Structure formats: C-alpha cells, structure tokens
Amino acid sequence: MDHARQAPPAEQFETPACPLCGGNTATPFITAEDDLGGRPGRFHFARCDGCGLAYQTPRLRFEHIGGYYDDEYIAHRKKTDWGMLTPLYTWAMGKHDRDKLALVRRYQSLHAGSRVLDIGCGAGTFLARVKADTGAAACGVDFKDLSGLPWMADLEFRQGTLAEQDFGARRFDLITLWHFLEHDYTPLDTLARARDLLAPGGKLVIEVPRLDSVSFRLFQERWPGLQAPQHTMLFDAATLPRMLEKAGLRVSEHLPYGAFPAYFYLFCGLAFKLLRGRGLDLSKAIYPYFAGQLLLAPVLLFERRLNLAMQTVVCEA
Ligand SMILES: [Zn+2]
Numbered sequence: 001m002d003h004a005r006q007a008p009p010a011e012q013f014e015t016p017a018c019p020l021c022g023g024n025t026a027t028p029f030i031t032a033e034d035d036l037g038g039r040p041g042r043f044h045f046a047r048c049d050g051c052g053l054a055y056q057t058p059r060l061r062f063e064h065i066g067g068y069y070d071d072e073y074i075a076h077r078k079k080t081d082w083g084m085l086t087p088l089y090t091w092a093m094g095k096h097d098r099d100k101l102a103l104v105r106r107y108q109s110l111h112a113g114s115r116v117l118d119i120g121c122g123a124g125t126f127l128a129r130v131k132a133d134t135g136a137a138a139c140g141v142d143f144k145d146l147s148g149l150p151w152m153a154d155l156e157f158r159q160g161t162l163a164e165q166d167f168g169a170r171r172f173d174l175i176t177l178w179h180f181l182e183h184d185y186t187p188l189d190t191l192a193r194a195r196d197l198l199a200p201g202g203k204l205v206i207e208v209p210r211l212d213s214v215s216f217r218l219f220q221e222r223w224p225g226l227q228a229p230q231h232t233m234l235f236d237a238a239t240l241p242r243m244l245e246k247a248g249l250r251v252s253e254h255l256p257y258g259a260f261p262a263y264f265y266l267f268c269g270l271a272f273k274l275l276r277g278r279g280l281d282l283s284k285a286i287y288p289y290f291a292g293q294l295l296l297a298p299v300l301l302f303e304r305r306l307n308l309a310m311q312t313v314v315c316e317a
Contacts, residue, residue, distance in 0.1 A: 007041035008229075013058035019187050019233055020243050023050035026057060030221055032228035035272040037068065038279015043228035051242065054211060054234040062185050068230050069144060085286055092290075097129040100178060100259040107253065107314045108174045108203040110134035117172040117197065119162055119190070120180030122146065127155050136173075141165055162193050171199035177206045179260060182231045191247030198317045204249065207258035210311040212236040215262065219269035222276075225309065240313060249315040258310030263293050263300055265309040 017024050026046035033042055047054050060068075082089040110116065112135035118127050121140025128151040131138045139156040147157040158165050163186075175194050184190050194204055209225030210216075211234045216223045225234065235243070241251045267289055271280050282289075293300070 008060055008064060012060055012064040014061050015058045016055070016232075018048040018051060018053055019055055019184075020053040020239060020246065021048060021051040023048050025049040026055070029054050030226065032221055032226035033277040034068070034228055034279070035222060035224070035275070035277060036227065036268070036280055038275075038277065039068075041229065043226075045226070045228075045234060051239065052236075053239045053243070054236075056229065056232050059232055060229050065230065066143075082283075082286060085290065088290060089286070093125065094129075096259060096261065097126045100126050100176070101129050101133060103259045103312065104174055104176065104203070104205050107205065110136045110174065112136065114173045115139070115170065115199070117141070117175045119175065119177050119194065120183070121157070123149055124152050124155055124157065126176070126178065128152075131155060139172075162190055167197060170197075171202065172197055173199050173202050175202065175204045177204070178258075179207060179209070181206055182208045182225075182227075182233050182235060185232060187233065187243060188247050191244060191249060195248055195315075195317050202317065204315040204317075205312065206240075206244070206315065207260060207310060207312040208235050208240060209265070209309060210235065210237065210256070210307065213256075213307050213309050213311075215265040215269055215309040218266075219273060222269055222272040224265045224268040224272065235311070237311060240311060244313060244315050249317065251313050251315050253312075253314035255304075255312040256307040256310075257304045258312045260310055261300075262303050262306075262308035262310060263296060266296065267292055 018026065026048045029045045029047045031042050031044050043056060044058065045054050046057050110130065114134065114136035116127065116130050116136045116138050118140045121127055121142045123146050124140050127138035127140050130136055131154055139158065141158045141160070141162055143159065143161060145159045146152065175197060181187055198204060211225065216225060241254060244251055268280065271285060
C-alpha cells in the first residue's frame, strides 16, 4: 500500500462552485478523514445554500486525486487467494454482480443484441456477468487501466474519462453508474453525455450512497459514504433526482437501496469509529466481516425497507 505520510498541501486543493446549481455560497456540514486508506488529511463537506447539495469544498484538484484510487481500492477485487475463506469471498463478489444484474433486468430486458455501457467499470466483473448471462455486448470505461484481467478479454474496455470516448453513432440500451457519480468532478457533463448515449427506450441506472440514511445517522463523521477525499458529493433523496433532472433525464424509479450490500457500510462504519482514521486493512477484517454478516442476517433480510445506506435511480432520456 502506498501511504503518503503527509496531508496534501493546500495548493493541491480548489474551491469548486456547487456541482448542481453553480452557487458559490455554502455552509460547513461535516469533516471527514481517509478512514479506509488511513492516509492523513481532513476533508470538508459543505451544503450549498442555494440547492442543498452536500459537496466537498475545498477539494483536491482532479490531477491529485488519482493516488487515492491506487491498490487497496481495486487490488482487493484482483486478489483471489483469501485462504480458507476463498470460496466465501468468491461467492460474495459474485453475488454483488448477480444482484446488480438482477436489479437492472427489472427495468430493461437484455439479450444478445443489447448494448450495455458501464461507466466507472473498475475491474469489469459486472460486465463479464452481463455478457455471460445475457449475451449482450458489454463496454466499460474507467480511468484506471484494468484491461489485463483475464475476464476483460471478452469485453470492450476504454481507458480514460467518459468525455474522452468517441462512440460514433453507437447507442446503448443500458448505461450503468455503480458508485461512480459521487466521485465525479463534472457530474452534469457526465449525465448529459450518458443521456445522449442512450438508445430509444434505453435506461440509465445509477446507484450512490444515501446521505439521509440509517447508517449516516449512526456513524456521522465516520460514515463510510463520506469516503474522503474521493467522494466529491453526498446525495440525499432530494438532491440526486434534482441533479438528474437538471441533466435532462426523467427519473422513472427511485429505490431506497442498491445492489451494493448495506452491511458493508454498517461494518465499516463501526470499524472506522473504532479505528479513528487509522485505516482499515480489509484482509485482516475478513473474518469479523463475515461473522457480523451472519449475526445481522435477520435484519438484513429487510434491507430494502430500512433505508440503511444506498439509493438507486432508473432514468430515461
Ligand atoms: Zn447548489
């Protein structure tokens, strides 16, 4: 793990306008640390006085954020050897992708002629699942190059930002943003571009953490959804649809849960409270993680009704 030992210097930060309404006055809201990576620095979120969006300000300039996406973030998806727990880990990761696919299939039928685009595709395992189960043509965009992973061979991978990609006349039946939008530096541009890339009848599915949720009330400044400094915005149930509508999208469904397991936020929130900014080594936490999941299983059965941590919207052009 590459741990910078000093907080980023002030000149690496910028003071953005509100990413939703462009306003320039905001009220301090909450301060976070890099609870997952354990790197130093305190990062501030404010609420826009105009539209109510919570966003990070000041924030690291885009060219300085890349280091926070290294290794511990994605390496865990590449790691396949977890000792005795390997089958359980493999099952859990596979389940996440199956849950994503099941969710989107409720709103869009996918078959061999369909086209799917995943923005912020990371290691691409979701797209591999889409391709294997539906036969759809699967394309992923991510600013980290993970195209060397074995299952990526069947997929179209494009490195860079969405704005840098030229799809010509190609349009997509399904575009997904799984925990991408809250990281974005130019969310309205991304959403407008995604809207233009939808085929007639196409659906855009977006999952982000939900600020007005049980897990935020429990953990506050240690809420995993703050994920500082990577998260540029914190959406609640009002500001997310407002941003989509501003980008010219029509919200047809808004769910108080996602495919991402809310339990991850419950576990990490508790761990972050105990560790107080020292960073969480997921490889050491794997036993307590699965043990806690077993203990909480009766509660998690009702995850979709409890507004624990996530929200998902389904949009049309
Ligand atoms: Zn605003």
